[in-house]
Amino acid sequence: MNYQAINIKEKLSQFDALWSPRVIAEMNDYQFKLAKGEGEFVWHAHQDTDEVFIVIDGTLEIEFRDGKVTLTNGEMFVIPKGVEHKPFAKGLCQVLLVEPRGVINTGDAGGDLTAEADIWI
Amino acid sequence: MNYQAINIKEKLSQFDALWSPRVIAEMNDYQFKLAKGEGEFVWHAHQDTDEVFIVIDGTLEIEFRDGKVTLTNGEMFVIPKGVEHKPFAKGLCQVLLVEPRGVINTGDAGGDLTAEADIWI
Numbered sequence: 519m520n521y522q523a524i525n526i527k528e529k530l531s532q533f534d535a536l537w538s539p540r541v542i543a544e545m546n547d548y549q550f551k552l553a554k555g556e557g558e559f560v561w562h563a564h565q566d567t568d569e570v571f572i573v574i575d576g577t578l579e580i581e582f583r584d585g586k587v588t589l590t591n592g593e594m595f596v597i598p599k600g601v602e603h604k605p606f607a608k609g610l611c612q613v614l615l616v617e618p619r620g621v622i623n624t625g626d627a628g629g630d631l632t633a634e635a636d637i638w639i
Numbered sequence: 640m641n642y643q644a645i646n647i648k649e650k651l652s653q654f655d656a657l658w659s660p661r662v663i664a665e666m667n668d669y670q671f672k673l674a675k676g677e678g679e680f681v682w683h684a685h686q687d688t689d690e691v692f693i694v695i696d697g698t699l700e701i702e703f704r705d706g707k708v709t710l711t712n713g714e715m716f717v718i719p720k721g722v723e724h725k726p727f728a729k730g731l732c733q734v735l736l737v738e739p740r741g742v743i744n745t746g747d748a749g750g751d752l753t754a755e756a757d758i759w760i
Contacts (some may be wrong), residue, residue, distance in 0.1 A: 521706045523714040543717050545689040545737060557709040593644040596664050616666060635740045
């Protein structure tokens with residue numbers, strides 16, 4: 519096995535694409551992914567799983583049909599499975615996602631912002 | 640549902656106990672836990688699951704039978720299931736752990752440092 523620390527900010531420096539998660543680690547059948555976002559994402563839900571957002575840098579708003587939550591550096595939130603949500607970042611936001619392997623970023627919504635699910639950096 | 644961000648540093652300010660993880664969130668059947676450590680923990684392994692350490696503050700060394708990894712702020716590591724390891728922190732270290740609900744901090748080793756598994760803050 520490889521005794522190499524995974525440095526989150528160093529990994530974030532390796533890509534620029536928005537709303538396109540990159541896998542940095544796996545734990546059992548779960549993945550840790552980094553993503554960058556700016557502007558509006560799409561309304562979507564993940565019918566089979568909760569999803570965790572941890573903000574590393576910037577501010578992320580997550581809108582729900584009946585409210586919203588605002589996350590800044592060092593804050594996290596668990597989106598329950600099946601709950602529609604729409605991420606929004608006024609400026610560039612960098613987040614760590616935790617979710618099962620194979621989850622698609624746009625969930626059940628599809629569309630142009632759908633990214634490949636399993637790109638490692 | 641409760642649209643309240645979970646602030647990791649604010650949660651860390653709520654307890655002082657060493658080597659005694661506190662649960663701050665659940666995602667499916669996984670838990671996010673905060674822990675503080677200083678000095679030596681015990682050699683142990685978790686036979687049924689990988690375990691993730693993300694260092695929030697300080698420096699954590701994780702010793703293995705054939706090497707070690709050193710993690711500082713913003714670095715993470717996945718300990719594969721079944722692999723013996725011994726955490727060590729020269730000064731106070733604060734970490735975010737991710738692992739399945741019910742995992743015991745001392746794994747298969749038991750002993751005085753065994754903490755209750757499901758204390759929420």
